[in-house]
Amino acid sequence: MGKGQDLYKKAKTLIPGGTMLLSKRPEMFLPENWPAYFSKAKGCKVWDLDGNEFLDMTIMGIGTNALGYGNDEVDEAVRKVVQDGNMSTFNCPEEVYLAEQLIAMHPWADMARFCRTGGEANAVAIRIARAASGKDKVAICGYHGWHDWYISTNLSEEEGLSGHLLPGLQPAGVPKGLVNTTIPFNYNDINAVRKIISENPDLGVLKMEVSRNHGPEPGYLEEIRKITKENNIILIFDECTSGFRETFGGLHKKYGVEPDMAMFGKAMGNGYAITGVIGKKEIMQAAQKTFISSTFWTERIGPAAALATLNVMEREKSWETITNTGKEITRRWKELGEKCGLEVSTAGLPALTTYSIKSKKDNWLAYKTFITQEMLKVGILASNNVYVCTAHTEEHVDRYFYELEKVFRKIRTFEEGEDVFAVLEGPVCHGGFKRLN
Amino acid sequence: MGKGQDLYKKAKTLIPGGTMLLSKRPEMFLPENWPAYFSKAKGCKVWDLDGNEFLDMTIMGIGTNALGYGNDEVDEAVRKVVQDGNMSTFNCPEEVYLAEQLIAMHPWADMARFCRTGGEANAVAIRIARAASGKDKVAICGYHGWHDWYISTNLSEEEGLSGHLLPGLQPAGVPKGLVNTTIPFNYNDINAVRKIISENPDLGVLKMEVSRNHGPEPGYLEEIRKITKENNIILIFDECTSGFRETFGGLHKKYGVEPDMAMFGKAMGNGYAITGVIGKKEIMQAAQKTFISSTFWTERIGPAAALATLNVMEREKSWETITNTGKEITRRWKELGEKCGLEVSTAGLPALTTYSIKSKKDNWLAYKTFITQEMLKVGILASNNVYVCTAHTEEHVDRYFYELEKVFRKIRTFEEGEDVFAVLEGPVCHGGFKRLN
Numbered sequence: 001m002g003k004g005q006d007l008y009k010k011a012k013t014l015i016p017g018g019t020m021l022l023s024k025r026p027e028m029f030l031p032e033n034w035p036a037y038f039s040k041a042k043g044c045k046v047w048d049l050d051g052n053e054f055l056d057m058t059i060m061g062i063g064t065n066a067l068g069y070g071n072d073e074v075d076e077a078v079r080k081v082v083q084d085g086n087m088s089t090f091n092c093p094e095e096v097y098l099a100e101q102l103i104a105m106h107p108w109a110d111m112a113r114f115c116r117t118g119g120e121a122n123a124v125a126i127r128i129a130r131a132a133s134g135k136d137k138v139a140i141c142g143y144h145g146w147h148d149w150y151i152s153t154n155l156s157e158e159e160g161l162s163g164h165l166l167p168g169l170q171p172a173g174v175p176k177g178l179v180n181t182t183i184p185f186n187y188n189d190i191n192a193v194r195k196i197i198s199e200n201p202d203l204g205v206l207k208m209e210v211s212r213n214h215g216p217e218p219g220y221l222e223e224i225r226k227i228t229k230e231n232n233i234i235l236i237f238d239e240c241t242s243g244f245r246e247t248f249g250g251l252h253k254k255y256g257v258e259p260d261m262a263m264f265g266k267a268m269g270n271g272y273a274i275t276g277v278i279g280k281k282e283i284m285q286a287a288q289k290t291f292i293s294s295t296f297w298t299e300r301i302g303p304a305a306a307l308a309t310l311n312v313m314e315r316e317k318s319w320e321t322i323t324n325t326g327k328e329i330t331r332r333w334k335e336l337g338e339k340c341g342l343e344v345s346t347a348g349l350p351a352l353t354t355y356s357i358k359s360k361k362d363n364w365l366a367y368k369t370f371i372t373q374e375m376l377k378v379g380i381l382a383s384n385n386v387y388v389c390t391a392h393t394e395e396h397v398d399r400y401f402y403e404l405e406k407v408f409r410k411i412r413t414f415e416e417g418e419d420v421f422a423v424l425e426g427p428v429c430h431g432g433f434k435r436l437n
Numbered sequence: 438m439g440k441g442q443d444l445y446k447k448a449k450t451l452i453p454g455g456t457m458l459l460s461k462r463p464e465m466f467l468p469e470n471w472p473a474y475f476s477k478a479k480g481c482k483v484w485d486l487d488g489n490e491f492l493d494m495t496i497m498g499i500g501t502n503a504l505g506y507g508n509d510e511v512d513e514a515v516r517k518v519v520q521d522g523n524m525s526t527f528n529c530p531e532e533v534y535l536a537e538q539l540i541a542m543h544p545w546a547d548m549a550r551f552c553r554t555g556g557e558a559n560a561v562a563i564r565i566a567r568a569a570s571g572k573d574k575v576a577i578c579g580y581h582g583w584h585d586w587y588i589s590t591n592l593s594e595e596e597g598l599s600g601h602l603l604p605g606l607q608p609a610g611v612p613k614g615l616v617n618t619t620i621p622f623n624y625n626d627i628n629a630v631r632k633i634i635s636e637n638p639d640l641g642v643l644k645m646e647v648s649r650n651h652g653p654e655p656g657y658l659e660e661i662r663k664i665t666k667e668n669n670i671i672l673i674f675d676e677c678t679s680g681f682r683e684t685f686g687g688l689h690k691k692y693g694v695e696p697d698m699a700m701f702g703k704a705m706g707n708g709y710a711i712t713g714v715i716g717k718k719e720i721m722q723a724a725q726k727t728f729i730s731s732t733f734w735t736e737r738i739g740p741a742a743a744l745a746t747l748n749v750m751e752r753e754k755s756w757e758t759i760t761n762t763g764k765e766i767t768r769r770w771k772e773l774g775e776k777c778g779l780e781v782s783t784a785g786l787p788a789l790t791t792y793s794i795k796s797k798k799d800n801w802l803a804y805k806t807f808i809t810q811e812m813l814k815v816g817i818l819a820s821n822n823v824y825v826c827t828a829h830t831e832e833h834v835d836r837y838f839y840e841l842e843k844v845f846r847k848i849r850t851f852e853e854g855e856d857v858f859a860v861l862e863g864p865v866c867h868g869g870f871k872r873l874n
Contacts, residue, residue: 010537011532020731021732024735038529046525046527070520085708087498087501088478089498089818090478092475093444093474093475095448117557118732120556130612131610136613146728148560149612173564175615177614177618291602291603293460295702296710298456301709
């Protein structure tokens, strides 16, 4: 066993859950055998604590590095910040330039606030929207972080978030006074939204992801926009995950539907922490009626990295590259499935593509574990998804599929009667986030 | 007018409030004339956008840089992270090492979680404590961030936070269902705590700053510890501001009173974003019963900077240096007041020292503005406080007092009848945070 698993064993005694992010728990990939920690990352390669090199054909930092790990121009901007100073009694000018750029990219918006995590950006947006609407109730569709306002969904209905976040989530530690303040609805079901609105005259805010596992049905987003406007409900698009994947900015630009507010995160700083909220002036100014302030929102690396990232993205049209690569990967999963006699279904934005194999014996999680186990042996990080970056070349994709074919052929034998559990070298991986609604 | 004020005018049209942190709004210092933005910061010097150099004798990044701006060893650790990669699909080992160190420094604690802002660390601690206690009600004393759980204090009593955060704060955008979940109490008033506990059997958590404007009266913290234990209430010390100012770790180490949980922030990464929560195992494990997870909590700069910072702090005993310098500054403010016939009172930890001048005409805010205005002209950032760093030498302090004496003498003439408003070149500064209770 490598140094990584040794350290992770210690981590579990020091950190509840072992990591800071559920999706990076080794158990989500390969319990007891995932390398767990990195010493180095560059392009689409990651090195573990033993110096082993891996091709990252999975979550790429959970989607933070659309330009690859260690993009030279972004890193150079960060180095300059380290040289000149990250923090001071004065503010950093980069936050103003970044606000200007995001608003130029989204002309429906007028003002911005920045944070350093997606959960914060979500909570800031909700605070501002509630202050602007004067109403407490929020309708949601999607994954919007860990804060009380969101997890409170499960106070009234234990499975309220099962299709948006995780099944069976207990809202432990969320005050019961928040019951019925956040109401979930299923994606692409416009009647569900109509019903929520008609039953809740005190609903002031509707927050959703622009796309879930599958995109919007024709007219769905337009209708959401229309009925929120008619009912004086602030429409927020959570673009923390979807931003910069198909357009230069929010995914909503693709559909031509404009919200009242939007949040960005993940890819915006190419691996450096920066998230933000943009919105219309009359709404954003409500931030002044309340208190939203944090020391580390003034650090400089975040906005400096974002400015450099946006610059590279715009010049390289990175969203086109990652979408094309993602489409090709998606196509080849299906093709490989057909070739190997496996039923493969795919989902997600092309740049955040996911697949699963239908198992007669309901063994999909065991197969997923087996895929990770076998691919790791040949130096590839693989699960059931690829978050594409511009450093993923055709050669990388070819190598991935060359190795994956051997694993798929083995899975075919499991479907035909061989025992997958006999060849698993550790426990089956945990089920992860669900974006199935 | 300099470039900074030009940019700030633009910022106010793009960012509600103009900045990300209330305490860094130019209006808090010198409305219309504060340089507002920095190009560079090093040691205890800051350069504005016009290249003007200033000696920072005020908030030093709001207390983030106890080792001075751009500490070489800390910056070197960050440069290495930029070189090797800030983010990946794997986790960074530094978070485990940092957990280990913080727990070694605080042997009453067993486990840690990390965040990137103080507000987050506060909200994470409350979520975990509520999950562990199974109770929603929290008693608080101090400044604990911007999140709903804290600002909800003002839902029941408009001035509930006036002595802890700001007077007259409207809890706009905070759901009304949180009313009466957070109950404020005044520092050093043990009977207030007894009363809250007896009236609220559903109180599960008590969070407080270890010291406010003045330290604890003999036996106060011990009694807090005793009655929280007797009543099965989780005691949390918010050390985001006080940590590393007088001890290597929490200020509570000075008083020998151990909480069940504590938060750290600000100084811990010497200007890089990192905050954390530590606590006893049986409490911290409650994090597993709920959902607390964020993408950017996995970035590497934060814990790497913290490890380097702790290393330098321990070797240099920085808390002794800044405390000694702070005591000297505090002593000299009083001395200067006496010399100039002004009544000066001081408050705060020595390393975060504050003063005010008693004005017969209630002109203190005008005097404070005048001090900032005049000191700025001689290249010194000054307000009514100094957050001390190890880069503040005797020469810096001497220069500060040499210039401050001229300003104090002028203030004496205002007290004797001259008009301070006639010499102010812009509006009076805004009142800031209050830590008066």
